Amino acid sequence: MLFLGEETLLLLGAFSRLGYFNFWWAFAFAVAGAIVGDHLWYKIGCRYGEKMIAKCGRCLCISPGRFQRLKEMIKKKGAGFIVFSKFMYGLNHLSLLAAGAIEFDFKKFKRVQFITSFVWALFFMSLGFFFAHSLDSVKHDMKLVAFGLLLFFAVFILFEKIAGLIVRRILRLSNGNDGH
Numbered sequence: 001m002l003f004l005g006e007e008t009l010l011l012l013g014a015f016s017r018l019g020y021f022n023f024w025w026a027f028a029f030a031v032a033g034a035i036v037g038d039h040l041w042y043k044i045g046c047r048y049g050e051k052m053i054a055k056c057g058r059c060l061c062i063s064p065g066r067f068q069r070l071k072e073m074i075k076k077k078g079a080g081f082i083v084f085s086k087f088m089y090g091l092n093h094l095s096l097l098a099a100g101a102i103e104f105d106f107k108k109f110k111r112v113q114f115i116t117s118f119v120w121a122l123f124f125m126s127l128g129f130f131f132a133h134s135l136d137s138v139k140h141d142m143k144l145v146a147f148g149l150l151l152f153f154a155v156f157i158l159f160e161k162i163a164g165l166i167v168r169r170i171l172r173l174s175n176g177n178d179g180h
Contacts, residue, residue, distance in 0.1 A: 005034065005037070005092075005120075005124075006089065006124050007153075008030075009030055009120075009121055009124035009125045009127075009128060010124055010125075010127060010128035011128060011149070012026045012027075012030060012125055012128060013026075013124065013125035013126060013127060013128025013129035013130075013132065014128040014129065014131070014132035015128075015132075016125070016128075016129055016132075017128070017129045017130075017132035017133070018132060018142070020142075023125070023129060026125065027121060027122065027125055030121040030125060031117050031118055031121045034117035034120065034121055035113060035114060035117050038096055038113045038117060039110070039113070041093050041096035041097055041100070042096050042097075042099055042100040042104075042106075042109060042113075043100060044097060044100060045096060045097035045098060045099060045100020045101045046100040046101070046103060047100075049067075049097050049098065049100055049101025050064075050067075050101055052097065053067040053097070059164075062094055067094070067097075067098060067101075070094060070095065070098045071098045071101060071102050074095065074098050074099050074102060074104060075102060078104075078108075079108060079109075079112045081095065082095060082096075082099055082104070082109070082112055082113070082116070083112060083116045086116045086117075086120050087120065087123075
């Protein structure tokens with residue numbers, strides 16, 4: 001799962017409860033996706049971690065200094081921090097990049113990520129599954145709900161981009177550079 005992992009798992013759990021998916025098949029695909037995604041982020045960190053943060057760190061909301069502190073935290077806390085970061089929204093992918101950048105022991109990484117991905121997927125899918133009973137009342141309007149969720153995520157992403165542009169513009173103006 002490259003992006004929106006928790007949200008996807010909650011929806012998978014809810015849709016499984018409503019009969020759209022078999023829970024265990026969806027769970028198996030979710031775990032496989034999480035493992036592949038985590039390994040991909042780790043390998044990107046191995047190859048491009050430092051350069052990527054130096055170039056795109058602002059877009060990822062992390063400075064090179066913070067990335068350095070994150071790497072030091074992983075060196076100090078090891079696998080425990082990688083497990084912890086999986087459940088911290090917004091920290092997981094950065095931690096995987098940092099683990100790759102410091103070339104954290106790959107065998108240990110694979111073992112930890114497999115177990116963590118299993119628990120993580122089970123937790124969020126179960127959460128979606130058990131709280132989906134409230135969706136039973138809107139089961140007949142599921143297309144409308146799905147469209148609403150898609151619209152919500154699209155508006156959220158658009159808002160985030162616009163807010164970023166506004167903040168960058170304000171920072172440029174406050175630095176005396178009005179763009180002319």
